[in-house]
Amino acid sequence: MIKVLVVEDLPVVQEFLVHILNSDPDLRVIGTAKDGEEALEAVKSKKPDVITMDIHMPKMDGFEASQKIMESYPTPIVIVSGSSSAAEVANTFHALEAGALSVIPRPKGIGHPEYETTARELIQTVKLMSEVKVVRRWPRSIKQRQASLAPKATTGTPAQEIRIVAIGASTGGPPALQTILSQLPIGFAVPIVIVQHMASGFIEGFAEWLAQSSGLPIHVAPHGEHLQPGHVYVAPDGFQMGVAVCERVMLTKSEAENGLRPAVGYLFRSVADVYGRNAIGVLLTGMGKDGAEGLKLMREKGAVTVAQDKQTSVVYGMPKEALELDAAAYVLPPDRIADLLTSLAKKGR
Numbered sequence: 001m002i003k004v005l006v007v008e009d010l011p012v013v014q015e016f017l018v019h020i021l022n023s024d025p026d027l028r029v030i031g032t033a034k035d036g037e038e039a040l041e042a043v044k045s046k047k048p049d050v051i052t053m054d055i056h057m058p059k060m061d062g063f064e065a066s067q068k069i070m071e072s073y074p075t076p077i078v079i080v081s082g083s084s085s086a087a088e089v090a091n092t093f094h095a096l097e098a099g100a101l102s103v104i105p106r107p108k109g110i111g112h113p114e115y116e117t118t119a120r121e122l123i124q125t126v127k128l129m130s131e132v133k134v135v136r137r138w139p140r141s142i143k144q145r146q147a148s149l150a151p152k153a154t155t156g157t158p159a160q161e162i163r164i165v166a167i168g169a170s171t172g173g174p175p176a177l178q179t180i181l182s183q184l185p186i187g188f189a190v191p192i193v194i195v196q197h198m199a200s201g202f203i204e205g206f207a208e209w210l211a212q213s214s215g216l217p218i219h220v221a222p223h224g225e226h227l228q229p230g231h232v233y234v235a236p237d238g239f240q241m242g243v244a245v246c247e248r249v250m251l252t253k254s255e256a257e258n259g260l261r262p263a264v265g266y267l268f269r270s271v272a273d274v275y276g277r278n279a280i281g282v283l284l285t286g287m288g289k290d291g292a293e294g295l296k297l298m299r300e301k302g303a304v305t306v307a308q309d310k311q312t313s314v315v316y317g318m319p320k321e322a323l324e325l326d327a328a329a330y331v332l333p334p335d336r337i338a339d340l341l342t343s344l345a346k347k348g349r
Contacts (some may be wrong), residue, residue, distance in 0.1 A: 002130045003030045005048035007039040009057040020119045036060025043073045050076045050130040055092055063095050070099030074136050076129040079103040089205020096174045101129050104199040132315055162344050163278040164190055166271040168264025170197040170286025172314025176334040178213055183338035186215040189345040191227035195235045195262045207234050223251040235262035242270030268294025277302025285313035289321040296327035306330040
């Protein structure tokens with residue numbers, strides 16, 4: 001039985017979420033809280049396996065509550081957002097910086113055509129996140145000192161010209177991507193294409209959130225868009241994203257892979273076919289194995305391949321699968337991935 005704490009200030013919404021979660025035989029709501037202060041006390045006394053967290057609450061909001069919980073009583077946190085506009089969704093992603101694992105939309109009301117689908121998504125997300133072994137989040141200054149001690153790349157710097165960077169991520173990916181993109185210089189020499197597993201409806205806000213800390217233009221990729229140096233293209237909801245020989249974005253409704261569309265593996269295979277050794281593939285934190293085989297193919301075609309290290313991965317699933325396949329030439333934390341990309345993208349330019 002998975003024990004859930006529901007943190008939500010609106011009584012009707014709180015009751016709604018409790019109803020959905022308790023409808024699953026594997027879940028049991030053991031308590032509720034109407035603000036961050038109550039949430040802290042409930043986490044301490046009830047020791048839930050996972051928390052659903054609202055953002056906008058009195059006394060202490062979801063951002064601060066998430067931060068304090070992760071610093072004192074590390075527990076998987078799922079942000080359940082009622083926000084709709086891209087700007088509001090972008091603000092919600094700040095909770096991931098504080099240590100929350102995932103952001104999903106609030107389920108549609110009973111009687112809505114999408115109620116069953118969105119309620120199931122909440123239940124499945126809570127179940128998945130309850131399996132994540134979270135660790136205590138330390139203040140930024142401590143994290144920075146720890147990062148300076150991280151292992152260096154496992155191989156030497158290759159000499160080929162780099163023409164594109166492809167990045168794949170899942171659970172825990174947004175903060176890692178934020179770290180990487182925020183450290184890349186304005187005028188970065190090549191385009192960057194990204195697949196981030198995410199709940200439907202959040203990609204626009206996610207791109208806007210990334211843009212707040214990066215000097216690079218960040219787009220939700222449109223079909224046929226010409227890939228420009230120094231621009232970042234994020235795969236949209238519901239499409240597989242690849243690249244064409246003419247250096248354009250290719251979106252397709254091809255079948256989902258392991259239930260995923262977009263899938264990292266689809267992107268990596270496309271980049272391997274089109275760019276071969278003139279590419280960099282990066283596989284970041286996430287559950288499952290999406291992208292591992294694709295990263296291996298990229299390496300076999302001569303591309304530079306990178307996996308996030310275990311120490312900084314929120315979920316060491318996808319990177320671990322890549323290492324077991326010998327798909328990654330480099331194993332690095334996000335800040336050093338940014339350094340590597342900056343160095344390699346200059347070659348031949």
